[in-house]
Structures are given as structure tokens and as C-alpha cells.
Amino acid sequence: MPATTKTNFQLVSNGILNENPIFRLALSMCPAVGISTTVMNGIMLGIAVLFVQVFSSCTIAAIKNYIHPRIRIPTYTLTIATWVTVIDLVLAAYMPAAYKEMGIFVKLIVAFAIITMRLEIFACKNSVSSSFWDGIGMGLGFMFGMVALGFVRELLGMGTILGYDVLGVRPLLFFVLPAAGFFCVGIMMAMFNYMELVYNRKRRAKGI
Amino acid sequence: MKQIIRITVGLTVSCLIAALLMGSVFIVTDKAKKHNEHVNVQETMLGLLGYTKSHPAPPDLSLYTIYRYIITDGDTSTLGYVLPVRKEDGAGYRLMVMDLDGQFVNQYALDLMPDEASEPTGRANALKEVVKPPRTFVYADATILATLGQKRLAYLLPGEFPGFKTFIHVMLALDPSFEILGLEIMEHEEDPGLGAEIKQDYFKNQFKGKTFEKVKDLHVVKEPLPVEYKKYLETGRGKASPISEGELETIRNTYQDKDIYALTGATISSKAVTDGVKNMVAKFAYRINRLDSVISAQHIPVAF
DSSP: OOOOOOOHHHHHHIIIIITOTTTTSOOOHHHHHHTTTSHHHHHHHHHHHHHHHHHHHHHHHHHGGGSOGGGHHHHHHHHHHHHHHHHHHHHHHHOHHHHHHHHHHHHHGGGOHHHHHHHHHTGGGSOHHHHHHHHHHHHHHHHHHHHHHHHHHHHHHHSEETTEESSSSOSOGGGGSHHHHHHHHHHHHHHHHHHHHHHHHHHHHHTO | OHHHHHHHHHHHHHHHHHHHHHHHHHHHHHHHHHHHHHHHHHHHHHHHTTOOSSSOOOTTEEEEEEEEEEEEETTEEEEEEEEEBOGGGTOSEEEEEEETTSOEEEEEEEOOOHHHHTSHHHHHHHHHHHSOTTOEEEEEEEEEEEEETTEEEEEEEEEEEEOSSSEEEEEEEEOTTOOEEEEEEEEOOOOTTTGGGGGSHHHHGGGTTOOHHHHHTOOEEOSOOOHHHHHHHHOOTTSOOSSOHHHHHHHHHHHTTOOEEOOTTOHHHHHHHHHHHHHHHHHHHHHHHHHHHHHHHHTOOBOO
């Protein structure tokens, strides 16, 4: 794949819609199913992924010419692990309040497929600035997916949004359990794909 | 061959760079991190005793930690307590050894500074001086005693017990008659939305005010939590309360001797916490009574 010709805005929107990590690329499904039980979890994990993705993308884009192609995957993993450790330590030391909420999520990130895949597909072929915007787009897209899943699961499972009671009852406790994560991801993925289908059909009908 | 060498060198160099970066960040942040953890534990302990930022602890409140070790010598094992010594008697720490039947065995002066005593390695070094091989020692647990002036105010017990998936770490506060002053969940991995609700006020505050006699026979009931009780449990100190003082008193009296209401869909977690607390209180009451009788019989000048 040659270097990208997209503008910065296209790179960001690409991450959120066309190549949404959860609904379009179907990557990083473990957290999508396991953690997305509340909106707050989604936001926290989203922020954590956003930071790690942006930092790792920029690092790899900056040093791409020095990486031996045979050892690129270990290098990516090392980069991600380093950034995760650094962010984890810095949060624990200087932002204890944020660490209390986000600590467990940050440590999970090392094994996320989406970050490695983005480094392999995008960052190692593009400039630092486009990698930065791509990282932002991917991070926001991931956060969007997690929050959307968390919204449905929290509302149906616990009757709350962000911890505030909105329904007053717990309609379907089942939605908080891990199995419901699969149902939610599946249904949302179908909706996402259907929307794209309709959108493209309209565009074709208009003859654009 | 050239390829192999290049790959090896490349991997080594990238690992070294990563290790250097992580190591330096660790060195820079380690102190602040430890400090934060310490502050966090301190805040939890004071919070359990009822002191908050708006209602700070009085200056004559002191917290003393007692460390319990199990000392084994061949087939026999004894208990070793690291006890803080009164200021008038030179402060410092003493190791008091007693056997499993509660009989005094021996006591030793420990070469231990207060800041070393809070570190496991510091304590281990001091203990090695007096507990010579073939005797070995293993750390068992710690108890924190809160005193107000000369009076014992509360016991703070850090503890852990198995939950639904892994261990639940808690901090339990007891008053001198072993009535529960409060329960705080420090770490857990229960299911979010189900077992994780043990962290909510309306569950953990149910333990507050349960007397020693009641705790001995505490059960979990699978009944819905009454609305007024839930409101009562969620009114914390310092928060505006929707219920008047008089009503609070009535609700407190009504539910004082009731069992613990299980969380919806998380009976196992609720039961785990209840049984864990029950166990901790029973064991602790037994141990502290024995320890106290030995201390007073031997006239050990302890700080508390």
C-alpha cells in the first residue's frame, strides 16, 4: 500500500466510520465483548486505547526506516508494551484519581489486535503526521464502538446510564453477562453494514 | 548468516532501548507511586473510622500496626508478633513469641525503624537477627490499631477471601467490642453489574453496626432490599440526607439485627463477602484476646 493521499479529516472519519475497529474491521473483539458492560468502561478503555494508539503510531512512523522487516512485529509489540508501561506508571504516579478508574484498562491494552494491525498496515508506510491522525481516528472509532455497546448493555441490563438510574428497573439482567456481548456486537455490526449498503445504494441511484 | 546476525542485533537493540525507557520512567515515578498507594490506604483507613477531609482526624489519633508471623522450628510452630513499644520505654519494636495455645514463649528487642517496619524486607532483615536458623518465619498478616489518646478506638483489619472468581481484598473496621464500624472493598474482580455491586454503599454499609454476637450468626437472605433501608444505607457522612434524623434512628433500629440482603443476581458474591467478614471477625477476636492477655501478663510496654 503506497503512502496515503487522504486528508487529515478523512483519516479521522475513516477510523470512526468506514474502518471502525469493532464494527467494520472486527478487531479487538475480546474487550468489545468483555468490558463493554457500561458506558463508563467504554469511555475509559477508549481513552486508554486512543493514547496508546497515537503514541505507538507516531513512534513507528518516526523509526520505520530503521526497523528490519523480519523483526517488525516484535518491534511493534515492544513499542506498544513500552508505551503501555510508561502511561501506566505515569498515571499511577501523577494522576492517582485517573489511575483508580483507568488502571486496569491500561494494562489490558498490550494484547489488543487493533493497535498492532494499525501499525502494520498504516504507520509503517506513512508519515508521522498522517499516522497521528489515523491513530486519533482509530482511537475515537474504538471509543465510539465501545460506548455504543456499553450504552445498549447498560441500559438494558442495569437500567442505568453512566451510573444514573434512568429506567428505575432492570429489564434484562442477561445483557450484563459476557454472552450478551456477542449478541450486541453481532446486531450492531449488522446494522452498521446495512446502513452502509443503503448509503451506497442511494449514492449509486443519484449517479455519483 | 548475515541476516541472522542483523536480526539478533536489531532485536537486542530494540529490547535494550525499550528496557532503558521503561526503567528510567519507573525510577522517576516509583516514589510518587508508592506515596500515592500509601495515601490511598491511609485515606481508606481514616474514612472507615469516620474521618474525612471536611471532618479531619483529631491530632491525638495514632495508628499502630501489629505484624503477625508464623515461626516454625521443625515440627512445632509458634506465633511471632511484631509489636510497637511505648515512647517512654524507648519506642522501637519488639518481637513477642507465643505458642499456639496462647502461652508466652519469649520476647526479643528488634533493631527496626518505623519506616523500615512498613516494608516487608525491612521487617524480614530485623527478624533474621533474632530468629536464627533452623527456625524460619513466614509473614501471616497485619492489624492496625487506632488509638485516641490512651483509649483504643478501633481495629482495622486488611484481609482477603475468595469471591466469585478471585480473591476479594477488603479492609474491615471493628470497634473494641468487635462491632463492625465499616467495610471497604479494596480490590475485586467480580462481574460488573452483578457481583461488582458489592462495592456499592447499599451493600457494604449493611455490615455497619452489626454487633459481635450478630456477626457470629450472620446469614444472607434472598429478599429484595427495602426501599427505606436502601435510602438509609446510601446516606453517607457529609451528604445531604433526604431522611430526617429521627427516621434514621428508627430505620437503624429496625434493621440492626437483620441479616444481609443479597445482591440481585449475585448471591455467591454476597455470600462470599458475608462469610469472609464473619470469618475475619471471629478469628481476629480470638487472636486479639489471646494477644492482650499475654501482653498484660508479661507487662510488655506496648504503645497501644
